[in-house]
Amino acid sequence: MNCRKVNQFLSAYMDGELPGVEHRQIYEHLNRCQDCQREYDSLLQMKRMLGSMRTAHPALDLQTRIAYAISWEETQEANRTPDMIFMRLRLAFQEFFVTPQGLGLGLLTFLGVFAVLHQFPLPLDRAADSSIDWQKTPNSISELTVGLAPSAQERFVLPPVLRTSSAMPQEIFQVRPGRDRTFDLIQPSEQHYELSSWRTR
Amino acid sequence: MDIARLLTGTVRKDRREFDQLVNKCHRQAYNVAFRMTGNAADAEDLTQESFLRAYRFFDRYDRGLPFENWLFRIMSRVFIDELRKRPKLKTQSLDQPLSGGDDGSEYVLEIPDFTSNPEQMALSHALEEYLQTALNALPEEFRVSVILADIECLSYEEIAELMNCSLGTVRSRLHRGRKMLRSKIQTAQHKQSLLTGDIR
Numbered sequence: 001m002n003c004r005k006v007n008q009f010l011s012a013y014m015d016g017e018l019p020g021v022e023h024r025q026i027y028e029h030l031n032r033c034q035d036c037q038r039e040y041d042s043l044l045q046m047k048r049m050l051g052s053m054r055t056a057h058p059a060l061d062l063q064t065r066i067a068y069a070i071s072w073e074e075t076q077e078a079n080r081t082p083d084m085i086f087m088r089l090r091l092a093f094q095e096f097f098v099t100p101q102g103l104g105l106g107l108l109t110f111l112g113v114f115a116v117l118h119q120f121p122l123p124l125d126r127a128a129d130s131s132i133d134w135q136k137t138p139n140s141i142s143e144l145t146v147g148l149a150p151s152a153q154e155r156f157v158l159p160p161v162l163r164t165s166s167a168m169p170q171e172i173f174q175v176r177p178g179r180d181r182t183f184d185l186i187q188p189s190e191q192h193y194e195l196s197s198w199r200t201r
Numbered sequence: 202m203d204i205a206r207l208l209t210g211t212v213r214k215d216r217r218e219f220d221q222l223v224n225k226c227h228r229q230a231y232n233v234a235f236r237m238t239g240n241a242a243d244a245e246d247l248t249q250e251s252f253l254r255a256y257r258f259f260d261r262y263d264r265g266l267p268f269e270n271w272l273f274r275i276m277s278r279v280f281i282d283e284l285r286k287r288p289k290l291k292t293q294s295l296d297q298p299l300s301g302g303d304d305g306s307e308y309v310l311e312i313p314d315f316t317s318n319p320e321q322m323a324l325s326h327a328l329e330e331y332l333q334t335a336l337n338a339l340p341e342e343f344r345v346s347v348i349l350a351d352i353e354c355l356s357y358e359e360i361a362e363l364m365n366c367s368l369g370t371v372r373s374r375l376h377r378g379r380k381m382l383r384s385k386i387q388t389a390q391h392k393q394s395l396l397t398g399d400i401r
Binding site for chain 1: 216223224228248249253256329332333348351352376
């Protein structure tokens with residue numbers, strides 16, 4: 001083993017971290033090479049200087065501060081659990097004199113009214129509604145809607161086929177009075193449409 | 202493995218056990234942290250942060266291994282990660298005399314002769330400061346390796362495991378780290394000799 005190779009392994013040799021064969025080779029080399037021996041002594045000196053450094057002592061309250069920091073983190077963790085979230089919400093509501101139950105009931109009522117209004121829209125205006133003779137079979141859409149204000153005409157919900165057509169030919173539909181103020185439009189193919197006085201949108 | 206761990210994948214953290222470990226290890230941990238950071242304030246922060254993270258992952262700690270080694274693994278990661286986030290610290294040059302006590306006097310560096318008997322060597326306060334300053338100037342991985350090997354006397358295998366690197370890397374970092382330290386100390390010694398006119 002030459003000096004260069006020995007030099008690479010000096011630290012590991014010094015720490016007793018080399019396998020037996022290499023350890024022995026370096027030991028023998030150091031015995032006959034003064035330069036490498038000096039390098040070894042110098043590194044050993046460095047290692048011993050580091051090992052001789054005084055122990056640094058912490059402040060007396062370091063352990064208490066560590067314990068406090070851990071407890072604080074535990075508290076923060078506990079605050080993130082679902083139970084604590086519910087409790088904090090409840091406290092927040094109480095701040096505004098509202099209980100969660102009250103708020104829930106209010107929301108349900110609002111949603112209920114909204115759903116009813118959306119599902120069952122308001123009827124046509126009264127004047128337009130009264131001008132229609134619901135018991136008489138109309139011959140055409142224009143006859144049905146004659147006398148109605150344009151805005152009221154637009155509110156009729158027409159089957160898709162009629163939306164693109166200006167007239168309502170009797171050849172396509174049989175029209176007859178339906179139930180509850182509606183007209184039934186019956187196609188020969190027995191598809192059934194209902195012409196309603198109630199708008200759905 | 203107990204049933205709770207099988208079902209939940211975790212074990213309830215035992216605070217009392219952890220507090221006992223803090224009591225047992227915090228001084229040693231602080232000493233290592235002090236050598237890594239080079240000052241008391243950062244050493245306290247590093248110690249506290251390391252214990253906090255250790256507690257966070259305490260359910261993963263393998264009770265068959267020394268707690269100190271596990272803690273040092275966490276500490277070296279925290280140290281290296283945190284240091285890289287910070288801007289470069291201003292380091293004390295070894296060429297400059299250290300400031301002294303309240304009277305404004307300066308320390309005179311008396312480095313023991315490297316050829317003298319190491320057993321009789323006692324580190325002066327000034328030399329210890331120089332050594333710490335030289336340590337602070339080492340790259341982080343080298344510094345941690347040297348501290349763990351020469352101050353904490355861990356084996357190469359332990360260092361490799363806790364720094365997550367190979368034995369060869371540990372060997373190389375230690376060798377180069379010690380040589381860099383020695384070079385810095387010898388340069389300082391030489392310049393001090395020139396300053397005091399004591400040229401051999």
